[in-house]
Amino acid sequence: MNAMTAENLRSAFGGESQAHMRYRIWGSKAGNEGFPTVERLFMATSDAEEVHATLHFNALKDQAGDFSVTSMAGFGLGSTSENLQGAIDGEMFEVEQMYPAYIAVAEMQGEKAAISAMRFAIEAEKVHAELFTKAKEAVDKGEDLKADTVLLCPVCGFITLTGVEANCPICNAKKELFVEY
Numbered sequence: 446m447n448a449m450t451a452e453n454l455r456s457a458f459g460g461e462s463q464a465h466m467r468y469r470i471w472g473s474k475a476g477n478e479g480f481p482t483v484e485r486l487f488m489a490t491s492d493a494e495e496v497h498a499t500l501h502f503n504a505l506k507d508q509a510g511d512f513s514v515t516s517m518a519g520f521g522l523g524s525t526s527e528n529l530q531g532a533i534d535g536e537m538f539e540v541e542q543m544y545p546a547y548i549a550v551a552e553m554q555g556e557k558a559a560i561s562a563m564r565f566a567i568e569a570e571k572v573h574a575e576l577f578t579k580a581k582e583a584v585d586k587g588e589d590l591k592a593d594t595v596l597l598c599p600v601c602g603f604i605t606l607t608g609v610e611a612n613c614p615i616c617n618a619k620k621e622l623f624v625e626y
């Protein structure tokens with residue numbers, strides 16, 4: 446793998462790994478504040494970020510060794526409304542800046558495994574940003590998020606609050622594989 450794509454994938458692995466932890470912490474806070482469905486959304490999204498970190502790690506499978514990894518990492522344990530804003534900002538950074546730039550480099554370098562891992566991630570992050578925005582609108586009215594279900598595609602990290610008719614709209618995985626929170 447070309448050095449620059451490998452470095453970008455390691456950085457994305459770092460960012461996704463930290464988002465995984467951050468969402469668990471923010472999810473517990475949402476539960477403590479009396480927003481159980483927001484907690485479920487945070488926990489499902491935490492696991493989606495684990496899916497992305499795993500995709501990136503697997504794409505880097507021939508890159509063994511120790512590296513310093515630099516990635517954007519949000520901090521701060523605020524109110525659930527503030528935490529949701531932090532989550533929206535992080536997702537939008539990935540959607541608008543990080544993944545488009547990394548995918549462009551990977552395309553220039555013909556790195557197929559990296560491109561497919563990061564395409565799944567960017568498409569799922571768009572959905573995460575929408576759902577966190579919906580959650581913040583509810584919390585800002587003093588209400589919990591309304592959802593029929595919270596379902597995660599464990600292949601690409603797609604999340605739905607209404608279920609799917611057929612296969613995953615991002616990765617085409619069968620809906621029977623989806624995990625409910």
Ligand SMILES: [Fe+2]
Pocket residue numbers: 490493494536569570573
């Ligand atoms: Fe995300």
Ligand SMILES: [Fe+2]
Pocket residue numbers: 598599600601602603613614615616617618
């Ligand atoms: Fe999927």
